[in-house]
Amino acid sequence: MYDAESKLAAQALRAGYSADEVIKGLDLEFPGGSITAVVGPNGAGKSSLLKALARKIRAKDGAVLLDGVSITSLTKTELEGSIGFLGTIPATRNGESVFDLVARSAMLANQSSRVSPRIRLEIEEILDRTSLTALQSKKIGELSSGWRQVAVIAAALVKNPQVLLLDEPTNSLDYSHQLQVINLLSSLKRERNMTIIAVIHDLNLAARFADRVVVLKDGKVIAQGEPNAVINPSNLAEAFNILARVIEDPVAKTPVVIPIRQLGE
Secondary structure, eight states, rough: OOTEEEEEEEEEEEEETTEEEEEEEEEEEETOOOEEEEOOOTSSSHHHHHHHTSSSSSSEEEEEEETTTEEESSOOHHHHHEEEEEEEOOOTTSBBBHHHHHHHHHHHHHTTTSSOHHHHHHHHHHHHHHHGGGGGBBBBBGHHHHHHHHHHHHHHHHHHHHHEESSSTTTOOOEEEHHEEEEEEEHHHHHHHHEEEEEEEEEHHHHOOOSSEEEEETTTTEEEOOOHOOSSSHHHHHHOEEEEEEEEOOTOEEEEEEEEETOOO
């Protein structure tokens, strides 16, 4: 049954590619103003789940609801204005500057053909908060993989979506920039009541950063809930086939995973 407090929900959701069903009847609720980390082994369906939630791939069955309304009833403009999806930058954009990449995204969100003074302020704020101000004139193709990732995040954030879907947002980033991105997303959650759903491979980062964790395996939910309830040796064994010890982070009081060995060795 749909929870009225959910900003985004999946109901008996099945999705995939051609005849290959990757997402297998998922029921998920994503509360408004929360951060959910989606974790699981390779091939679990994490990225496919995000694409189905953003209507990048069509649902074979079930539904995705935004504020209780099926996303199939929304126009492309309405959907993209409400749900931001962190994608990759195509090679054709390598000659574009960082400022132009973010500006193009901002103009699209505002349905504007030019950078007005108000839009410029929004762009400058996002560039500043993502530490891209000094790099705004750089071409995308000249950036390191880490800075390219930050530029993509800035382009997604400048749209100010109600829901933000991120596929490995900290991939290729060093520790300093991982913390910067996580702190930025946490701030946006508080300031804008944004609902954030992120695929994260680093379990310890997920536990520290997210309000909720969803564990997927083979397109199905193994566990979901608060990090302290979900990240435990039993779920890690089932999802990742590993023997692990879980201790408490002395600073954040969140779970810390210490992998010991693969099971069956």
